Amino acid sequence: MLRLNLLLLLIAVSCALSTVAANHRARKLFTDLEREQSRMRELDVEWGQLQLEQSTWAGHARIERIARDKLGMRPPPPAHVVAIEAAAR
Amino acid sequence: MKFANSPILTHRLSPLRSRLVVFALLAGFVALIGRSLYLQVFQNDFLQKKGESRYERVIEISATRGRILDRHGDVLAVSTPVKAIWAIPEDARLAPAQARELAALLEMDVRELNRKLASDKDFVFVKRQIPPDVAEKVAALRLPGIHEQKEYRRYYPSGDVMAHMLGFTGVADEGQEGVELAMNDLLTGKPGSRRVIKDRRGQIVEDVESIRAPQEGKDVTLALDGKIQYLAHSLLKQAITEHKAKAGGVVVLDVKTGEVLALANAPTYNPNNRVRLVGAQLRNRAFTDTFEPGSTFKPFTAALALEKGKYRFDTPIQTAPGKLSIGAATIHDAHAHGVLTLAEVIQKSSNVGAAKVALSFRPEDMWQNFNSLGFGAPLKLGFPGEVGGRLRPAKTWRPIEQATMSYGHGISVTLMQMARAYLAFARDGDLLPVSLTRVETPPLTGAAVFSGQTAREVRTMLEMAVKPGGTAPKAQIPGYRVAGKTGTAHKLDGGSYGDKYVASFIGFAPASEPRLVVAVMIDEPSAGKYYGGDVAAPVFAQVMAGALRTLGVPQDAPLKPVLMAEAVKEGV
Numbered sequence: 105m106l107r108l109n110l111l112l113l114l115i116a117v118s119c120a121l122s123t124v125a126a127n128h129r130a131r132k133l134f135t136d137l138e139r140e141q142s143r144m145r146e147l148d149v150e151w152g153q154l155q156l157e158q159s160t161w162a163g164h165a166r167i168e169r170i171a172r173d174k175l176g177m178r179p180p181p182p183a184h185v186v187a188i189e190a191a192a193r
Numbered sequence: 194m195k196f197a198n199s200p201i202l203t204h205r206l207s208p209l210r211s212r213l214v215v216f217a218l219l220a221g222f223v224a225l226i227g228r229s230l231y232l233q234v235f236q237n238d239f240l241q242k243k244g245e246s247r248y249e250r251v252i253e254i255s256a257t258r259g260r261i262l263d264r265h266g267d268v269l270a271v272s273t274p275v276k277a278i279w280a281i282p283e284d285a286r287l288a289p290a291q292a293r294e295l296a297a298l299l300e301m302d303v304r305e306l307n308r309k310l311a312s313d314k315d316f317v318f319v320k321r322q323i324p325p326d327v328a329e330k331v332a333a334l335r336l337p338g339i340h341e342q343k344e345y346r347r348y349y350p351s352g353d354v355m356a357h358m359l360g361f362t363g364v365a366d367e368g369q370e371g372v373e374l375a376m377n378d379l380l381t382g383k384p385g386s387r388r389v390i391k392d393r394r395g396q397i398v399e400d401v402e403s404i405r406a407p408q409e410g411k412d413v414t415l416a417l418d419g420k421i422q423y424l425a426h427s428l429l430k431q432a433i434t435e436h437k438a439k440a441g442g443v444v445v446l447d448v449k450t451g452e453v454l455a456l457a458n459a460p461t462y463n464p465n466n467r468v469r470l471v472g473a474q475l476r477n478r479a480f481t482d483t484f485e486p487g488s489t490f491k492p493f494t495a496a497l498a499l500e501k502g503k504y505r506f507d508t509p510i511q512t513a514p515g516k517l518s519i520g521a522a523t524i525h526d527a528h529a530h531g532v533l534t535l536a537e538v539i540q541k542s543s544n545v546g547a548a549k550v551a552l553s554f555r556p557e558d559m560w561q562n563f564n565s566l567g568f569g570a571p572l573k574l575g576f577p578g579e580v581g582g583r584l585r586p587a588k589t590w591r592p593i594e595q596a597t598m599s600y601g602h603g604i605s606v607t608l609m610q611m612a613r614a615y616l617a618f619a620r621d622g623d624l625l626p627v628s629l630t631r632v633e634t635p636p637l638t639g640a641a642v643f644s645g646q647t648a649r650e651v652r653t654m655l656e657m658a659v660k661p662g663g664t665a666p667k668a669q670i671p672g673y674r675v676a677g678k679t680g681t682a683h684k685l686d687g688g689s690y691g692d693k694y695v696a697s698f699i700g701f702a703p704a705s706e707p708r709l710v711v712a713v714m715i716d717e718p719s720a721g722k723y724y725g726g727d728v729a730a731p732v733f734a735q736v737m738a739g740a741l742r743t744l745g746v747p748q749d750a751p752l753k754p755v756l757m758a759e760a761v762k763e764g765v
Contacts (some may be wrong), residue, residue: 164423
């Protein structure tokens, strides 16, 4: 009888300890998740800013200015343009 | 000594005293049980809530406004988080040095800052839309009573190029003009909130529930083509400067889908910096301003004549001596022409010819035709301030009005309506609805207005108009067959027609299988030239040539040098 009681007590204590441990782990993982999610939001914001930067650099006005002034490019005369139609299927 | 042998136990208590003690103890227990019953059962919910509020927090999850993209997926408008600095004036007791430091960071005047902080309100915005890095520096100062709040700022990387199409948003990131307003519901996100448990250090340790899931704003993909838009914008700007014009507009439509590939207005503004904006810059003229179209309206008269079967392509019409009296009024041509065929009336833009044709119609038929072409009613694109122009009911028309309407006077339209109506000629007589957003599956046919035969014949007439002998040889594009019509309209100035003009050109190319409609309108050119063929046609040709090249449309005409014959002056 005494042995059984001791065994049950042992089981009860270990269960209690593992519950505490699991809860702690869950909280820790949750904090990690939170951190990653906020990182995701930050990266999202950064992506938006990079897109903005890209379209500022790739602005048609800027490209035209560089092409004309810096690289000395010009639109080809119509005689030099051949439009290729998509192959008929 | 054992407890049992204690002499005190032998001492007899009076029964009254012992009962009193028992009773008192019992009463104490009953009170405790009652109290715990009260707390645990009756007050349970209230107390639990109080407890939770000690560690539970509801946090807002912000939702970003959707982006606006062009048809190729290039970003035209995007929101990024910024900060607003606000203060509780009562708490914000800043030393002069602190105030100076803060003002310098926020790039504002110290006096203005102090004036704001001296306010007797509980809450004042010190400055809004602050970049995050500046906000961090402000936070690092740890000033009392100065707080920050997250908000969004909208950026438009294309600046003034697409200003009128996109519009802009206010400080609270809500649409105020253009597509931003027209599609505000779609673009706006709905912020959500969730309940969490925070620990002593303020870290979230557990997610209790999501109260409202945030809804991110949806991205909107417009029909705009960034390259064509830039082309239209810069060429229009150039023409406005060259001709010292008051304003102007260019619209490019895709013939196959009805999509708006470009919409440029001048004068324009930079949506990223709207400090000194005036009303004239804000106007999206293609949608919100009406004008009398002038001769660009004649092809509709010709089309109706063909449709009714009273006239054929080559029916002769006597236009000599270049004027026609109707009642007390007289209609003039710029040049007297003699006998012209119906096609030549369009080619040489004869007012007398158009009026004679129009007088053979019943007013109801003419009205019906204009109405089915979409005049007199807004296009209903949801664009703010969109107007429908003026088309009076046929019952009220006098003969002179019926005659002038045939060449586009006494009726008012928007540039977008004109561009759309020309779709009927560019297509085989049917009209598609205009679309601001990208169309994935275009309808094969729209509402038929004219027969295919009529549309093809008008197309030929419009091709003649840009050839030598027509009013707009300057609209020619090497390598492509072009069709179009000039318009030069006197402007109504305080009730009478003055010396101010609206020059316009509307056309499409390649004429063998039209792909694009381009409409150009220049308001009050005042550098000498004012004919549509001189002012608007060259803009049309440049925009069209660039757009066709961008789209890779095959050429349909031999590359012979363009004949620049002197344009025939159209009737004004």
